[in-house]
Amino acid sequence: MNIHEYQAKEVLKSYGVKIQEGIVADTPEDALEAAKKLNAETGTSWYVLKAQIHAGGRGKGEVKETGSRGVVLAKSLDQVSEISGKILGGTLVTIQTGAEGKKVKKILVAQDVYYPGDGQPKEYYLSILLDRATGSNVIMASTEGGMDIEEVAESTPEKIIKEWVDPLLGIQPYQARKVAFKLGLKGNSFKEMVKFIMNLYAAYDGSDASQFEINPVLKTSDDQILAVDAKVNLDDNALYRNKNLAALRDLDEEDPLEVEAGESGLNYVKLDGNVGCMVNGAGLAMATMDMIKLSGGEPANFLDVGGGANAQTVEAGFRIILKDPKVKAILINVFGGIVRCDRIASGVVEAYKSIGNIDIPIIVRLQGTNAEEGAKIIDQSGLKVTSAITLKEAAEKVQQVLQNL
C-alpha cells in the first residue's frame, strides 16, 4: 500500500526523524490558514505548496486545467491562496500518472527549508528497501539528491552507497556512521545524519515497510538534516498488525473497479486493452494476458479468482470486467484441479444468465478434472459462449473472435 507524502512525514516524525514541517489543506482558504499557522510555528515566510497524489514527478508535472506545476514556491500569503487555487481540484499529469493524470484533493503547505545561512544547503538521497536477492533490507544513499536514482545508478554507479542490514540483528550504529562518512559529512551535520538514518530505519522496521525513499534529504544552511519528501510503500500482508497505518489508505487514489473487486475477494488490476480475462491463479492469469497479446489482442485486466472458483466469484468477476467499456471479448481460463470443470462450467452458465444481456463473445477454456463434461455444458447452454480445452485452442479462438470484431 502507498500513502501520501504528508502521511509519510507524520510517520517519520513519530519516530523522531526530522522533517520539513507542513500542514495539509483541502481548500485554498484552509491553505491560507495553514500558511499563517506555519509562519507562527516555524517563522517561515515562504511556503512550498505540494499537490498530494500517489505519484512521483510532481515538481515537473502540470495541472491540466491551469498550467500550474504540482509543486510551487509561494513567496507571500497572497500567492498561497492564488497558487493553491490553481492546484487544488485540478488534474495533475506527471511522468508517472499517464496522460489522464490524477485529481488533486489535498495540498501540503510546507515550510521553506532552503533559507540562506552560514553554509550552503545540499541535497542527498536516502532510501531503505527490501533487497530480494539477499532477503535483507538495504540502505541506499547518494550525494546526488533530488535526481532520479535509477538514472544515477545507471550512469554513475560509483555514486550509490549501499549498506545491507542483517535481518536477525537489525541496524547497527556503525552502519549509519559508515553511510554518513561516505556521504562526506562532518561535524554537526554528520551527527545529525547518523541520527536521521537510525531513526529512519526504526520507522521503516516499525511500519513493516518495503520501501522508504527520502529524496531529497536536505542538509540546511545551519547543518540540520531534514526529510523534504517521502515516498513510502507498506507491506499489505502486515497491515493487520499496523491498524494505524492501514487507516491511511486513500481509496480516491485507487481505481474504483479494483476497490470493488477487492471487496468481492477478487484480485483485479485494470489495464488498457480490449480482451477481458478471468483466471484461477496469479501465474496462469499473467500467462493468459500474455497469450491474449500473442493472439493479436490486448489484455483489459488481470483477474485472479483464486482457488475456489464458483458461480458467485465468476459472476462477481463478470460484472467487474463488463463495467470496463473497452472490453470487446472475455476469456475465462480455469485449470480445474481440485475444483471440477463441470461445476465451474455450470457456474459460468448460471452467472451469465443471472447477469443477462451480455452481448460480447465469451470464450471459456476449462482444463483439468472433468474438462470434457465442462465443455459440453458450455456448448449445450445455447449462450454466446465458446468452449476450449487446451490453451492453444483457446488462443486460436481468441484470435478468431478478434478478427470478427
Next chain:
Amino acid sequence: MSVLVNKNSKVIVQGFTGNEGSFHAQQMIEYGTNVVGGVTPSKGGSTHLGKPVFNTVEDAVKATGADTSIIFVPPAFAADAIMEAADAGIKVIITITEGIPVKDMMKAKPYIKKKGATLIGPNCPGVITPGEAKVGIMPGFVFRQGRVGVVSKSGTLTYEAADQISKAGLGISTAIGIGGDPIIGTSTKEAVQLLMEDPETDAIVMIGEIGGNYEAEAAKWIKENGNKKPVVGFIAGQTAPPGRRMGHAGAIVGGKDDTAEAKIRIMKENGIYVAESPGEIGEVMAKALGVDA
C-alpha cells in the same frame, strides 16, 4: 530417488485440524503420501483423519520420526511454525500459506538455514514426486510419472505445464512449486540445481514470472554448470505494467531487470529453450528432448 520428497518421506501436517489442513491432508493420504501425523497446539493426544495429533512439532518428531512438514498455518503465525519445524529437526519444510509478512520471513529464512533445513515456499503449491508422494495442494492426477523436473513460482501454471508434458508423451520426476513471495526459502537456482543433480531427471522446466532476479541467476548458473540437461523456460507477465503487483506479492516490476523481456533475453543467452506462449511448454520440451509430441 527424485528430489525433496519420495515414498520414504515421513510427513506431518502443521495446522492439521483446520479447514485447509484437513482437506489437503485427506487428499495427500488418498494419494498415498506417508502422512504420519499432524500438529495443532492444544489438540495433542487426539486423532484426526486416523492419524495422531501433537501439540508441538518436537513431540511429533519424537513419536513418529517425521522428517518432512507441510504448513497450512494462517499467515500471522506461519513464520513461527516454520521456525518451530526447523528447531525440531524437520529437514524439508513446505509452506503453503499465502500472505506472510515479509519481515517475518526475513527472520525465519536465516534461522532455518542455520538449522540445516530446506524451506520450500511460502505461497506455493508444494512438491510432488508422482507415484511416490504429494506434499502439497496440487491435483495429483495431472502429474504423470516420468523424467522431466519442474520448478515454478506459480500453482496453476505448474499444473498447466505438467498437463502439457503428459500430453506430449512425457512425465514428471519431481515438480517443485517454489512460491510467488518476495522472500522464499528455495530459489529457482537452488531448485534447478537439485534436479540437475538428480539421476532420475533428464530435463527441466523452469517457470518464472516478473519480479526479482531468481530466473536470471538460475539461467547463468545453468550455463556455468555446462548446460548438462535441456531446460525449457517460460516467464509470465510480458504484458504486466511496471509498478503494479500482479496477484503474487513478489510479482512486480520494480527495475529494468525485473521485466519478462529481460528474463527471457537472459534465458536465451544462457542456452535455455524459451516457450514464448504458455500453450507451448509441452511442445518445446518434446522438441528439446528430440521426441515427437
